[in-house]
Amino acid sequence: MARFTDRVYLISGGARGLGEAQARGLVAEGGRVVICDVLVEDGEKLARELGAACTFQRLDVTSETQWTDAVAVAEKIGKLSGLVNNAGVYTPVSIADTDTAQFERHTRVNQLGTFLGMRAVVAAFERAGGGAIVNMSSTVALRSAPNAIAYTATKWAVRGMTKAAALELASKNIRVNSVHPGPIDTDMLNVRSREENLRRVQQVPMKRLGTKEEIAGLVLFLLSDESRYMTGSEVAMDGGAAL
Numbered sequence: 607m608a609r610f611t612d613r614v615y616l617i618s619g620g621a622r623g624l625g626e627a628q629a630r631g632l633v634a635e636g637g638r639v640v641i642c643d644v645l646v647e648d649g650e651k652l653a654r655e656l657g658a659a660c661t662f663q664r665l666d667v668t669s670e671t672q673w674t675d676a677v678a679v680a681e682k683i684g685k686l687s688g689l690v691n692n693a694g695v696y697t698p699v700s701i702a703d704t705d706t707a708q709f710e711r712h713t714r715v716n717q718l719g720t721f722l723g724m725r726a727v728v729a730a731f732e733r734a735g736g737g738a739i740v741n742m743s744s745t746v747a748l749r750s751a752p753n754a755i756a757y758t759a760t761k762w763a764v765r766g767m768t769k770a771a772a773l774e775l776a777s778k779n780i781r782v783n784s785v786h787p788g789p790i791d792t793d794m795l796n797v798r799s800r801e802e803n804l805r806r807v808q809q810v811p812m813k814r815l816g817t818k819e820e821i822a823g824l825v826l827f828l829l830s831d832e833s834r835y836m837t838g839s840e841v842a843m844d845g846g847a848a849l
């Protein structure tokens with residue numbers, strides 16, 4: 607039997623990038639996936655391509671009621687067994703250029719969104735007998751980086767919330783781990799110029815960007831029973847960038 611047969615997974619920010627690769631990987635291994643995103647057209651297109659095992663649900667991760675709706679959709683399909691808090695925004699600018707609106711946007715999507723997602727699935731996971739949460743952080747929460755203070759603050763918060771939730775939920779058979787990617791080849795990197803990205807790659811010991819499929823492999827491991835003794839862990843996949 608495939609690793610994810612008869613199980614249902616929610617992926618926020620699943621319409622493209624890392625979330626899309628996770629959805630493809632889960633479906634390929636027998637899982638059923640609810641792709642959640644604010645990008646309706648992309649999400650619906652991906653769900654159509656992945657077929658009956660995949661559903662799209664519009665979800666703005668900052669909305670409590672939309673989280674409730676997304677969990678209800680997942681539970682109608684079957685046993686909700688996993689959540690990837692993958693949605694995120696990244697606008698790197700200097701401290702001086704980070705205005706309050708920009709800071710709050712990062713906080714609401716990356717930090718509040720992750721908290722609301724975890725809170726929304728707990729009761730459903732209990733009904734299913736347990737579950738696994740993967741929170742998408744970043745290497746900036748292990749080592750930090752200049753010119754991204756709002757993003758960095760939220761990814762450290764994700765790392766901290768992961769540990770707090772892991773401790774609180776372990777007795778309910780709910781595991782919570784964080785993933786810390788280095789620079790990965792997705793649309794998110796388009797906020798920087800090609801030259802800036804090339805310079806960034808030179809700082810990576812392995813001298814290349816990661817791929818979304820590589821990160822998906824790690825996420826699927828953390829969702830699967832193969833990682834059943836892991837909770838509260840922070841796992842970097844970054845070509846050595848966090849060293």
Ligand SMILES: NC(=O)c1ccc[n+]([C@@H]2O[C@H](COP(=O)([O-])OP(=O)(O)OC[C@H]3O[C@@H](n4cnc5c(N)ncnc54)[C@H](O)[C@@H]3O)[C@@H](O)[C@H]2O)c1
Binds near residue numbers: 643694787792
């Ligand atoms: N690509 C990288 O180099 C990298 C590195 C470290 C961490 N990450 C993290 O990985 C995650 C995925 O990033 P990606 O590279 O695939 O970027 P991406 O921009 O391609 O994907 C992010 C997704 O999140 C969605 N999203 C944004 N705001 C949302 C909201 N309010 N509600 C629901 N969905 C929302 C977007 O629509 C998009 O589909 C993010 O949390 C990001 O911070 C990425």
